[in-house]
Amino acid sequence: MAAHFGRRLRKGAATTAVAAAAVAALSASQAPGVTGDDHGRQTAAGASAPVPDPAGSDATGNSPYYTDLPPLNSPKPSPSPTTGTPVVQGEAEAGIPATVLDAYKRAETELRSSKPGCNLPWQLLAAIGKVESGQARGGQVSADGTTLSPILGPVLDGNGFALIKDTDHGEYDGNSRYDQAVGPMQFIPSTWAWAGRDGNGDGRKDPNNIYDAALAAGHYLCRGDRDLSREADLHAAILGYNNSQDYLNTVLSWMEYYRKGTYPVPDGTGGLPSHRSDDGTPHGTTPKPSNPHTPGQQNPKGPTAPASPSPTPGDGQDGSPSPRPPATPTTPPATPPTATDTVDHLKDTGTTRLTAMAGHAFTGTIGARAETKAGAPVAKVRIRFTITGDTDTTFTGGENVATVATDAQGVAKAPALRAGEKTGDFKVTATVVGRSLGGVDYQATVTERAADTLTSTATGDTPPTCAPGGEFADRIQVKATYKGAVADQVAATATLVTSATDATENGKGPYFKDAAGKAVRTLTGLKTDAKGLLTLPQLYADDTTGTFLLRVTTPGGGTLTVQLKVAADGTATASPSPSPSASS
Template identity: 55%
Template sequence: MAPDIGRRLRRGATSGAVVAAAVAALAASQAPEAIQPTTDNAGGDRAVGTGEGTPPSGEGSATGDSPYYTELPPLNTPPKQPGVPGTGTGPLVVTGPAEAGIPATVLSAYKRAEQSVRSTAPGCNLPWQLLAGIGKVESGQASGGRVDANGTTFRPILGPALNGVGFANISDTDDGAYDGDRVHDRAVGPMQFIPSTWATWGQDANGDGKKDPNNIYDAAQAAGLYLCANDRNLALKADLDRAILSYNRSTEYLNTVLSWFEYYKRGTHQVPDGTGVLPVDRSDNRRPGGLPGTTTPTPSVPVSPSPTSPAPKPGSQDPKPGTPGTTKPPTVPTEPTPVPKPPVTSPADKVAALAVAGNRQLTAITDSDFTGVPRAAALDASGKPVAKVNVRFEIVGATDTRFAGGKSAVTATTTSSGIASSPALRAGEKAGTFTIRATVVGRTLGAAEFAVSVTERQADTLVRVGEDPLSAATGTAFAQELQVKATDKGALAPGVLVTAEIVASKTDPKPATEGPTFKDASRTATFTTATNGTLTLKAGDLLAGDKAETYFLKLTAPGGGTLFVELKVTGSDSTPDPTPEPSEPGTPEASPSPSASPSPSSSPSSSATAPTASPSATVSKA
């Protein structure tokens, strides 16, 4: 099967069946939906979102203000030239001054660092030419590109001991681990970090498991993050100057780096590793050569003898001192010049296809973590996995779902099995569908895409807690508290968005146009259930309105939960019951007259003899 996969990939490179088979084999070796340890940079080991914002020491600098090369670039930069005649459609050959040439591996490291930092800090606007300018001034582009295939210098690049004699006085902070000096610190590597700064900003950008200041990939990425600290925007001149001065607090240093930065922006070209032009004039020693006790790059151009003397033949011995007509040539260090080698191919260049590994569709409910994460497989032309490839995962669409750390885009690195996994993914409060797109950093290969959906939290039942009637007089507020419990399939349902609406009828629940309102004078509102699945309207949250009648509060939730709560509005009881008024004359219902009430005079009459009563009767007849 494997040979067949290879042939098919070589013909069509990325047919669906072949990629699927290769991806399935890779995914099978991973734990199901395992969330791999993720990185935020090109191959780094920092968790996403951590470390980038830590500012450098306010009193120090990245290099401890160590010496630097002071040579300036040529004034003119010739334009790029077309390919060599007769090469057909071969690659473009770029010519230009030797000073514009940057060794292949070093150039690759600068560009990779720019891509990585821009993926996590796009507002910094880091240009790789700035890294090249600093690398030129600090180490002559890693001693002219004298690095191995992994990007590590053949021998450590060390600055002088920072012992306070002509330099800063920095006592040892790393026990000699990086600089071999247990008394004082020294600047280390192609970007010349002092150990204490490297301890904070060191990176593992080439994925070899080490943070090595002598590795150009690690050092370039660390330098990029350092320059972007404190939310700098390097597109602004003030921030650019501050960033460079944070590297070395010297106005001459600033001007030298800016000169190379502008020079490289006008045009550069790639040269084989080990063949870069080496600067010789340093800020602490204006004479060619170097500083005793440091590893100084060997000039790539041999020193010519005096014009008055014949050029020595190869293999011949130097003329004896004092021989007439001859001049003894200066002694050149005997460090062997490495044989030029072809440009190093980065892991990304080996990738023929990037495919989905694992689930293509991811789902979650609002305000919760996804159970799985996007995983992509990098494959070469034969279907084999490619390790150490930088894969960018980006959320595309209108959503508030984010990766860990609140990021909408992150970069992870493929493992030895060719799988890159994004950080944990958390759904926001907005439901809907969107896409997560995975691409190979620095390449234009087809993307691996994931369909993502976020659904609302649901409740299939809403039940009122308590049965106290809700009533209020017109013009007042309901003084009773209303509490409702939401459940879904019998379990409490927290975080459910419940819609509340005041309606005129339970059987015909049309929105009411008068009567009760919420405090904001509206008759519709939304509420979210608490962690215990309950929803509470406190006393005073509902106002009765000015019309006495019975209304209903209708509550609905995604998932089908519905509840009607009766709201009774009565007439105002602020006026007491009417007191009976005195009746008008002749009205039977009027208050009893005094004659109808017992009186002292009536008592004797009740006990009087009949004769006593006769006269009155008589009178009445008269």
């Protein structure tokens, strides 16, 4: 069984040899699509070298992760740890703490509904949770899924790790100078700020809660219309989480292992992996302050007191040691400025006011340019685009925040916007990640769905005819288009008008019925279907004979006027005014 809490996170010679052998054997026998290279490392078949995440940042800030590989034994999904039956290693590694496992499966269910095209398997979340936090430290979570103590990654101060200056004022990681990855799925604060989700329905988005973190990870992996059943999209999603080829291979190995069978174990009884990607590096320790036996876990006994210095021989008359000279204070080397530090302001690249019809894509592109005080472009700076206002408009992929890195010209272009169904104004704001600089606002408007042309689907020139007191045999159907394309879900109004020049409601002649069966001659709230078709309700006639006009209108200028006849012998005896059968 994997090492439990209390085992020191370091590699010994024996475990290194075992791990090397496991890689070679595993690549040959267990993980489909995974092979071993000449050095005994795993390489995913078809996987390219790590590439930067297209969104311009990754979930974890490329923080360290657990490198332990699955055992060679295939898991058996049936044994219960409470029966006393001996459990072999393969079976033990297949056990996932019950609450943690439930969070992964619940996230998969939600994504199956909200983003069905993504095809997210819960085993992918379990694999990432394994390598990021050892399944929340073996399931050390409360009943609602919150970790019993914070799980923090190392300080991302550029010393052996990425340099990410504080973006959350210490709200999530308690560090107001630099960021640290937080929680069982190890989100850095700047990513959690937009990717965070409420997975357990308590009204909060907490990166330390496995339900929230698992759902956020699912949405993060599924962004950009990815289909994780495709190998290329799967690899891109994992590399976007942590941009490392070794990380990709390790996650794929655990995902395939979990697909062969898992079972729940009681919370707090899971094992913690023993090897990490930062072993042997200058920062190859657990985050500060933390228990060196458990990554990110606070030491319950408090900080360890430094050892007392041993006496040294002195030259005093009594033989006592002479005082040591005070150490010469050293000035820590200044941290060289990053590209982000050189940004003085953001500049709009010439974006025009953005307008789109509800449910349609915006045609304009939002662009921001990062510049120094002298106006020079700054490349490789993360720009965050945030949608604000009472709108359901999103970027492509369904998110309301997107982070994009500037190119060589200092320009970052936001993903395409897609309007929701809420009409009205909103704005998109561009800001520099990691800096408190003024942002650039872009105004946008969503207009209601519209149709500029309405046509009748009826064939022939004979107008619908009805006997007095009867009902019309055929229901009237209208087709709506906008600039020649189908106009779906467009609101429409149908009115029995007085004449071709008088659009007021006619008080006699044909009528519709409301829910209570009463005559009405104006209908609102009508809407075309997905094919742009609108079929009107049944029409009835009172005792008045003659020729009458039914007018259908839509936002965007679409208008259709249809003649209706009421006559006992099938001919009209009066007409409110001459009118063509249709106009637009």
